Amino acid sequence: MLNQNQLQPTPLAVPSAQDILNKAAQLRWEVGSNVHETVVEAIYTDAARIADRAVIYPDRPPRFNLDRTIDRLVTSRLWGFPLMILLFTVVFWLTIAGANIPSGMLATLLLDTIHPMLKAGAASIGLPWWLDGLLIDGIYMGTAWVVSVMLPPMAIFFPLFTLLEDFGYLPRVAFNLDNLFKKSGAHGKQSLSMMMGFGCNAAGVIATRIIDSPRERLIAIVTNNFALCNGRWPTQILIASLFIGALVPSYLAGLISALAVVGVALLGVLLSFGVSWALSRTLLKGEASTFSLELPPYRPPRFWQTIYTSLIDRTIYVLWRAIVFAAPAGAVIWLSANIQLGGVSIAEHLIGFLNPFGLLIGLNGVILLAYIVAIPANEIVIPTVLMLTVLVTGMHGLGAGAGVMFEAGDNETLSLLNAGGWTLLTAVNLMLFSLMHNPCSTTIYTIYKETGSAKWAAISAVLPLALGFVVTFIVAQVWRLIAGM
């Protein structure tokens, strides 16, 4: 058949694009509709033949297959979820228990030692008070606080998490969750993009590209925010160890705090299911599509390399991001605390304005203002909260003046927050609100770029925030009802 073609004289005119497409359309009738299957079959046949010639298999399969055995355990219906919870609890327990001491040491060094030295130095060269305040009390303190509170837990958490990832555990988690996602009308691969979201939501949103169907991809994008990101883990860990851990005897504190953090993370996973379910029955109706998920072999993690890259790529990266945003935020906070309108500082005006609504949902004006300041980066919520609390409670004896990001070890932090009117309810609702609020501005922008739609970017921002308001409101009302009885 080929020969006939070659024998034909060259056509007078070069075929145009339309000629070719017409020809293709016509030929498609002749070859039938199963070209795809035919080609795939031809490929598979050739691949099987070539592989068969090249690969020599071992004489008899090994009697004990470690990978299979582990898989049977970690993906079993009975043990899959308990093991998952256990593993993550251990990771957080190690993080919380291990971070305490280095955190304290860093705070002593950066806040109790270097800060007074800087102040003394500034005084000796006669720096004007406002410049000294802006630079040292605002920018330096903001940065130092972020470093001392966030560096130790991150330096423990990220390497542990990366080791799990390098070992090959994450796809098993995805495997366990896949069925639930499917029942929610979402794509099973959403469990993978959610895993990415546990590191960074912006990365998680980009990772949804592995999902082919636009409907399911949108669901994955909107719900990615319910995976706690790097910037929110420190908030969860700190608040849990301050308030939840304090409820039990000290030998249990670490464990209970870890369980509280795991609980919030799991709640986030449940919310992903719930919101996916709701979306796929309202705005994004449709059937879930199927896919195959490959469980890669377990690989012994390259220990030192993993430690190195997780420290450089994750810990330092997140820390740097926090510092980049915390430094200007520190300056803004200092300014808003020191510029007065009608005898009251701007910050106090804002807090006073937000406070009634904050209290209604079991939070307070300080927390709400902190979340507004922290839109660029969740990492600075806690430093901002502490600084604003100092301002409101007027505990100027502890800080060095209005607008100083507060220097505090854990216990001082606790007493400060208590003085700011915090209760266990405030702590619980803060943990919930940290899970359910708008994503950071980077993530919102990424959603806009990925979907090309301002509408979906807005929905992704507003939906979790609304959910957060509703949930914290209900918790606060029920809590007060029970407490009042």
Place this chain on the structure above:
Amino acid sequence: MSTPNLVPPAHNCETCPVHNVGNLIKLGINMDNWDYAVALAGNPNTGKSTIFNALTGLRQHTGNWPGKTVSRAEGGFSYGGHRYKLVDLPGTYSLLSTSLDEEVARNFILFGQPDVTIIVADATRLERNLNLVLQVLEITNRAVVALNLMDEARRHGLTVDERSLARDLGVPVVPTSARSRQGIPDLLQAVSEVATGKIVCQPHRLKSEPPALKKAVAELVAQLEAAFPGLPNARWVALRLLDGDPRIVEAVERGELGELARTETGPAEANLYLPLEVANHA
């Protein structure tokens, strides 16, 4: 005739400082004035990003799970006096379906026209990986197969005959264990020889289609080649047109294929007289 060094030497060579990996200069994100563009394609989780990092010195996130890389990452390296731009593509099982990450991979190989495509294959799952290898070989004439994860294959007691594989595929096949940097020097050598045209590949093309399809493909290929002389992968384009692939239909309409044809006058042309040794390794 001398035989190019396609079969890896014994491992103790690689620990020797004289070994040619000394030629490699990792350029990181510096990709100015590159001479050759090299793409990294392959199934998910076969170690593309690990090879990418080993060659460029960058730290693209690697992780033991499929779907880690969703967009393409680029980096540079210099080897044997030439500068290369290396593009890490998302892992994909197939070039025939339509999710965004698979399309990124396919479009780059087809429309980006890399000078060499490194197809990373998992030696422990060779048959399934070959499905993609064969699809890539349908599209491009210049490829090197990195038979990666050889350490794992050995651990499972598998033996892979890379010579038989190279003969059947018609392109160089280099066994590697990228995690421990084994085989990287040989991979570089093979890539540079394909890029400079020292090795001319005769890639495997599908043979087992039914006659009716063969005839239809031949007719379309004739038209495509008349319209776009020098089109490197007319056969594959014809197959996709017969399958009604909208992206390819669009490429024909918009004349993107014409651009493909024009750029296909790479350095390989100069050295056509050098036969592909792997193909003669009977």
